[in-house]
Amino acid sequence: MYNYKLPKEKYFEHQIHEKNTHLLILRNSSGMEVAFTDYGARIVSIIVPSMQGHPTDVVLGFSHINHYLEAQEQYHGACIGRYAGRIAEGTFSLDSNSYTLAKNNGPNSLHGGKEGFHTKVWDRRVHIGNSLEFYYSSPDGEEGFPGKLNACVIYTLTDDNKLIIQYRARTDKKTIVNLTNHTYFNLNGEGNGDILNHYVQLHADDYLPVNEHLIPTGEQQSVEGTAFDFRNYKPIYKDITQDDEQLKVARGYDHSFVNKESIATPAAAAYSLSTGIKLEVFTTEPGIHLYTGNFLSGADSGKSGKSYLPYAGLCFETQHFPDSPNQLHFPSVVLEAGEEYISETHFKFSLHKD
Template sequence: MKKIFLKALPFATLCLAVAFTSCNQKSDKGAQTTEQTDSLKYTTTINGKSVKLYTLKNKQGASVSITNYGGRVVSLLVPDKNNKLTDVVLGYDSVGAYRKKGEPFFGALIGRYGNRIGKGKFTLDGKEYALQLNDGVNTLHGGTDGFFSKVWDAQQLDGQKLELSYVSNDGEAGYPGKLDVKVTYTLTDDNALQIDYLATTDKTTVVNLTNHAYFNLNGEGNNTILDHELTINANAYTPVDSTLIPTGKLQPVAGTAFDFNKAKTIGKSIEENDQQLKFGKGYDHNFVLTHHDGKTAIATVKSPVTGITMEVYTVEPGLQFYSGNFLTGADKDGKGGKSYPHRSAFCLETQHFPDAPNHANFASTVLKPGETYKTSTTYKFLK
């Protein structure tokens, strides 16, 4: 991890910071647009901190809306093959719905440690640390007190860039060190959502940050992603035990249901008689990327319905592909009152490997004082 130096950036105007619509847009007296109403549903105070909805929009008309509660991507509107704007991420209509117990991390920033840590324990510099258990006997996505539940300080730098920052105190959720985190969302004019992460610590710790957006390129609320065509450039994956903790092995994908080097539908092999698929109830596995320079797509997904294609770029060595196996449709609080049934979304979470602190053969997630954690991921949309 290399040191970098940051320049101070100017504070955004209030006009840019809050609304879906511009400050000089007029509306009929006593009336509100749907967008304004939605924005108001995200305007509240949580633990004494202000929560709002921030919207970025590019020259193509694409837009992304993000709440500083959990840094969550609430909506992502991109053009389909007919130039119709389509919302491709699952979520809720109000910030309150994201706070309910058992919600599946829709659109959230994940930390301090994305994915799972076995038994909620790891040893660092000879000291064992015990974390919050929130996934059976394991810790998932930072624990019950993870970054997904925090109110981030927000600064909209311009119409296409939002900067979020958070200070995680020493001992929070069991992790050592005071961690200063900054995440920047940028919506580019070529319809790409770029997420840049920075973090520093005052004590040796572990860090693995990611975003947990749930995608359906047919449009959120569509009942399946099994018809999506997927490519993942990976020659191996990390098999797991029955609690979804990696065994430590790197398993070749060749000849298995996990081989996505040539494009195939998500549903093609998902019901094969494979113990790994049974453990995950489908795909819920980390893929070992063959390249991760941030310049070459590591994964590509295409919808046969809308024609929307999503390319993923990252400098991370791993990609968690999750096929929405634990969505049930029982939750009726989706956007517009929708329910999100089984396998109606997928996640492609860029990351270091799950449980890496407990596997010496996995790339290290250790961050030391004087170092800067720096990583970047881009989701680019084509039609």
Template sequence: MANYRLPDPKNFEHTIDGKNTHLITLTNRRGMQIALTDYGARLVSALVPDKQGDLTDVVLGFDSIHGYLNAQEKYHGTSVGRFCNRIANGRFTLDGQQYTLEQNNGENCLHGGSGGFHNRVWDRQVSFNKKVDFYYVSSDGEEGFPGELKTNISYELTNDNEIIIQFRAKTDKTTIINLTNHAYFNLNGEGNGDILNHILHIPAVEFLPINAKQIPIGDVLPVQSTPFDFTTPKKIVEGIGHEDEQLKYANGFDHTFVNTQPLSQPAASAFSEQSGIKLDVFTSEPGIHLYTGNFLTNDQGKGGQHYLRHGGFCLETQHYPDSPNHADFPSVVLHPGEVFESQTIYTFSLMK
């Protein structure tokens, strides 16, 4: 196993669009450590004890701000907005008015456009070395979205080896919003092979099928008797290896599962027999999106290892993709005077 450590904060001192970037580190009483940066309000590292007692970095990322700026994969660990996932044809209609967004993923708008939240330097406030609040004001019309949106995303590291992520936002004009964290996890340790041997449990009994452009077709289908059935824990490779049209469309898993679990119960869990590390994901969101790193493109990560295809997985807690164009999906509309609130918790533990 590699000798994992947090990146050097000096390597994150930079200026982007007139704003300074930093690395912030948090440590709990049990020795777990995480690193965050205000560039994209993103999670850079999470050092978790493995079954040998060694700290293992389970989050893919880079040793410096330049690594993130030059990466082919732009979303490592980032806060994604204003609208995570895809919007078909880069268009949606709200209150009778059509809005046009950047088409940065074929014909789709992906993750809020190339100038989305992942590409912004956020203001920050650190509280008692255990919590970081990131703040960003997105101007009316930014990336094509209506309304000035004030967003606060906080990360708290608890002594129970939890990373609690709180999302809050307000708008001065009716708009749409869909926020998530886009951490890539490898519970074997970042850069340590692929994640196909991870045992995955998703209790969801339904998922959203997609078309060839990776847009939900509007149906909700049962996972039973499909590769998407993780209601009984199984290795990712046992699902991804199937000959299935849905998997071909996405080059692997890149699909949203319908989450009906309360915040007190995991919406998804993953486990590495190799390290003994287990991740439980709790969320208040109606969807959990499984992405198996199908398009990781050989970026060189923190340990000097290259992130190959399936080198990490994401469990993105969110509303459904393309929701503004599907009236029967849970609403993503935010009105003035309302507060958007969402919570996601990553909990790490050991299994024998």
């Protein structure tokens, strides 16, 4: 295990689309440090102590802004929008008006399209204390989405090692919105093997099966008796290689789970036996999308210099369901002009106790 340090600020001083980028750091009294960049309003690193007392970076990412620009995997740590997840055939309708989006994932639109929010340099308000606020104004028609959307994401670090993420958005025309964060976590430590030995729990009785293009079929299927039953902690390796068509088509877990917990109760959690680091996820969202890094290829090398192979990290993407604009029985992702989109997610770190 290498000595975990924050990336150097000078390596994130760059200019993209005539806007300056930076590395910004929040620290708390418990020794937790979180680094961000305004490129994609993204999380670059999260350093927390292990049970051995070692500072451990639990986030996949890079030590230089250029590596984010050149990476095969573009979503590391980023704020995803306008629409997190896949939209089938890159099309949807609102009030009998059809909209066509960029297809950047086979026949689908994924995570807001080729030039989604993850590619934008967000503006930043001066932060006071332990909060950072990023905002971005997406013009009407950007990536095919209707309406000018003013989006904001606020990160707050508390002294009890909780990172609070608050999303806000307003539009001047009826549109769809589904924002999330796409941090890859490895609680063994970034670059320290894969996440197959992570113990995961999801307080979900149902999940969304997908078709061959990873679009939800529209059903909510019980996890009972399936590889998707995480109601009690189990290691990811236990069922990920089951002879299950859902796991085969996604090469692992790339599925949304139906969340019925309030933000006061953890909807998901994971921990590492080697470091003892535990992550709990709290959210207002109706879904948690579990992605086990199945399509990481090894083409990118991270902060430790190690290649990011399949299963190098896992994501808990708190969001509305994929393809909701085309599946009207799913919770609505429509935002009316004059209304405010509000969403909140907490990532809380502690040490696992048996």
